[in-house]
Amino acid sequence: MAKTTYYIPVGPIHPALKEPIRVEAEVEGEKIVKVDVKRGFAHRGIEYMGMKRNAIQTLYLSERICGICSISHPYAFVIGSEKALGIEAPPRAQYIRTIIAELERIHSHILWLGVIAHEIGFDPLLFWTWKGREKVLDILEAITGNRINYAMYMIGGVRRDLKESHIKALRDMITYYWEFTEHMKEVFLSDPVYKARTRGVAQLSKEMALKLNVVGPTARAAGIRMDVRQDIPYDAYADMDVKAIVPQDIVGEARGDAYDITMVRLYEIEQSLDIIEFCLDNLPEGKILAIPNYVALLNKIKKTEGEAIGAHEAPRGEVIHYLKYDGTRDGPAVWKVIAPSYNNINSWAPLLLGAEVADIPVVVAYIDPCMCCNDRVAVVEDSSGRLLDYSYLHKKAVEKTRKLEKELGVRR
Amino acid sequence: MPTKAMFLMIKQMLQRPFTNPFPVKHAPKDVTSLVEKIQKGEVKIHPPVPVPEGFRGKLHYDPERCIGCRLCITVCPANAMEWIPELRKIRHYVSRCMFCALCVDVCPGKKFPGEEKAVKALSMSDEFLIADYDKYSDNLIEEPPEAKEKGI
Known part of the structure; x- marks a missing residue:
């Protein structure tokens, strides 16, 4: 009997997806035999917009690149800008930045733990983990004024200071999360159902991980000791000893599957709590902005030339911003963003190949994909595969508008 | 195995809901009459x-x-x-605002005679219920009253 394969297209707009991406799979029974991942549906031209605005406007634009980690991109942006412009943030500001970044890591990791529980069909666990996540969001709201999109960072410091009441609330939160993480570890790591659905699923070997250039928790779960906080320390991370969390340190061996990545994320929450505690204990006194006057800051940017790379370990992996200031305008002349999901989505195609249909949600969710982060460039090809350049596309767009105007009888 | x-x-099933309570416990049959009742004070x-x-x-x-310094712009x-050049004041569209409060930070404000410190023209309020059908409704545009009178 001849084997029949079925073609399953998913996306770009699909009820199961929160963001647009297209996965085309061919299945033979329950097994996936051919898979293709197509991306580029969420390109918004943010970098181009940023190169037309001044640096302060661009910083807040960069906060809107990602929907959930609204500190990662501004962090990389301010680090790159400060390197390029020769500004150093005051020590207190550096510590506050680190605290906010770690708070965000906690909320992002707990969010992921809920999402993976949802993807394997364990919805009560999703509600339980997200119930625990409210605490850190409340703290972020109290410190920065909003649950998301904190508008906290500024080139050369932070905009709001930590008050005594915030420090007390942060210490309460740390106690709460030590207990909550213990519960989560017990529920996730020792639950037989969870183990059955994740052990051996989405297994990425170390060689494969290096070949696919995966970053962040995905790479660490495969046993690669990489972490921007450890390799290129910045801000308060330089004052402490941050070590990449790898499964071989916890259980002796790294398998790189969805179970290991759960473990890495759970232990990273504890690491974040340690970092916040260190920052609170050693919080220096002093001012929080190197150049408090924004007009003076913009004037300095206008006069300074320089280029630099800013890297930050976002909850999903390393995020890199390349910035160049040319000394003629008050914003970046060149701005390039590389988000962690761009590297991590590479692992979908090899992992989906040979997997079962029921494992697709786990494979897709285990890297915590963020489509709006990873779509950084859009190219258009014609039917023969030739790349169409900007001027040609613009000409065609104008032609079509004129044609439509004529057809519809629009008078100009 | 348990x-x-x-x-x-x-x-968790036996506990009270963790989420914030809805305005009313059950979805009403008729929202308009409910709003009327709330306005009359019959329903809390x-x-x-x-x-x-x-x-x-x-x-x-x-x-x-507002001194018309245009720093917020x-x-x-x-x-x-x-920018409204005729009045040398600004008009703010709330529907475009992203609530970063940079304009509040940068606003120099103005000192009236008899005051010790300058008071900022821009400030963030606690109001967050700003949903509207029309993005240009009066509720979503902050402008000097003269601008509306003169229709600038």
């Missing part, structure tokens, strides 16, 4: 959750204090501010 997760989930609803200190809500603009990331 696991820790099972106990937690069963416990759960109030919205209180906002924290330093919450960034709808921007409040005081044209009397320079820093606004969303280009939500519009």
Whole structure:
């Protein structure tokens, strides 16, 4: 009997997806035999917009690149800008930045733990983990004024200071999360159902991980000791000893599957709590902005030339911003963003190949994909595969508008 | 085999909901009559959750204090501010605002005679219920009253 394969297209707009991406799979029974991942549906031209605005406007634009980690991109942006412009943030500001970044890591990791529980069909666990996540969001709201999109960072410091009441609330939160993480570890790591659905699923070997250039928790779960906080320390991370969390340190061996990545994320929450505690204990006194006057800051940017790379370990992996200031305008002349999901989505195609249909949600969710982060460039090809350049596309767009105007009888 | 997760989930089922309460306990048959009843004071609803200190809500603009320096227009990331050259004041579109409060930070404000410190023309209010059908409705545009009278 001849084997029949079925073609399953998913996306770009699909009820199961929160963001647009297209996965085309061919299945033979329950097994996936051919898979293709197509991306580029969420390109918004943010970098181009940023190169037309001044640096302060661009910083807040960069906060809107990602929907959930609204500190990662501004962090990389301010680090790159400060390197390029020769500004150093005051020590207190550096510590506050680190605290906010770690708070965000906690909320992002707990969010992921809920999402993976949802993807394997364990919805009560999703509600339980997200119930625990409210605490850190409340703290972020109290410190920065909003649950998301904190508008906290500024080139050369932070905009709001930590008050005594915030420090007390942060210490309460740390106690709460030590207990909550213990519960989560017990529920996730020792639950037989969870183990059955994740052990051996989405297994990425170390060689494969290096070949696919995966970053962040995905790479660490495969046993690669990489972490921007450890390799290129910045801000308060330089004052402490941050070590990449790898499964071989916890259980002796790294398998790189969805179970290991759960473990890495759970232990990273504890690491974040340690970092916040260190920052609170050693919080220096002093001012929080190197150049408090924004007009003076913009004037300095206008006069300074320089280029630099800013890297930050976002909850999903390393995020890199390349910035160049040319000394003629008050914003970046060149701005390039590389988000962690761009590297991590590479692992979908090899992992989906040979997997079962029921494992697709786990494979897709285990890297915590963020489509709006990873779509950084859009190219258009014609039917023969030739790349169409900007001027040609613009000409065609104008032609079509004129044609439509004529057809519809629009008078100009 | 009973696991820790099972106990937690069963416990969770018996607990009170963790989420903030809805305005009314059950979805009403007729929303319009419910709103009327609330306005008359016949029905009480759960109030919205209180906002924290330093919450960034709808921007409040005081044209009397505005000196027309245009700094807010320079820093606004969303280009939500519009310059009115005739009055030398600004118009703010709340529907475009991204609530970063940069304009509040940068606003120099104006000192009236007899006051010790300058008071900023722009400030963040606690108001967050700003949903509207029309993005140009009066509720969503902050402008000097003269601008509306003269139709600028």
